[in-house]
Amino acid sequence: MSMKPLEFDRRYGELDIVITAFVGQEPESPDPDLAPPALQAYLRHTWHTRPWALSVAAQQLREYARNPPSRLRLRIGEFYPVPDIGLPESRTQSWLSEMADHIKRSIEAGDVPPPATPQTHWEWHARFGELGQFLGGWFSQDMPDEFDDHDAAVRDYKETAEPQLAARLVGEIHELLALGLEEHEYLIGVAELGMEVEPPSPHSVESWLLTVAESLATTGPDYGK
Structure with missing residues (x-):
């Protein structure tokens, strides 16, 4: 048993x-x-x-x-x-x-390691859990078959995710961007987190994530109005 x-x-x-x-x-x-x-x-x-x-x-x-x-x-x-x-x-x-x-x-x-860029697949997902859900769920290799473009996928997340989770995602994006990585390092990071498509042209990973955070941050709470 x-x-x-x-x-x-x-x-x-x-x-x-x-x-x-x-x-x-x-x-x-x-x-x-x-x-x-x-x-x-x-x-x-x-x-x-x-x-x-x-x-x-x-x-x-x-x-x-x-x-x-x-x-x-x-x-x-x-x-x-x-x-x-x-x-x-x-x-x-x-x-x-x-x-x-x-x-x-x-x-x-009392050996507390300083914050650093995640070094393993597990650490990427442990630290950026909601970002992993977002990238892996909405930006897998099936994204082009499910949505017209990246913006449509972001809108779908925005319309279906709980506001608290969307707020958590915004925070995790800003935490990721605060690492100050090079573009190839951001590519590795989002791939570890489940993203299987390129960011939309002409965006880099960093600039695209910033636009995602800005879009989601405009989500206002729904008080049943």
Whole structure:
């Protein structure tokens, strides 16, 4: 019988977030004294958004390493099955302990990483969640078949999204633009966030996103008038 959501979160919720941050990334660091880049991304984001979760992550990682589940318990859903992130099964327990140690050292040293450009797919989506929904949902490769042009797609989002989400999107666009990236870096960023079409001519990514933010910012609240 699978665990109920509350029990899963209590025992494995933050562990699952840490593991998800490693999907598609190298699990090991060339320097054993440094956290792998994927864990650095997790630390960077979590320190600035949910610092209380770091100690939970360290505890859940260490507890899982100390008490690995049997195959039977995994099969009946009583334990969290660690996804394959490129580690031999025999290495998993020691690796989990090492990641817990990295998190513990970061907490004890009060080592808060400065804000920086996201470095992994997970970090892009963790930091810019609504922008990822917008770009991936309205500007996938199917956009030309669904809308007449980019402006029509933006209007559709504007007409269907909750005002609070649209406001969040505007804020995330401005946060992204505040990174001050080069055009090719913005292209990488929006691609990571799910955009599969070019911005409309003659816009760069930066100028197009600014026009999107300006358009959405004109959305007034509907009080039932």
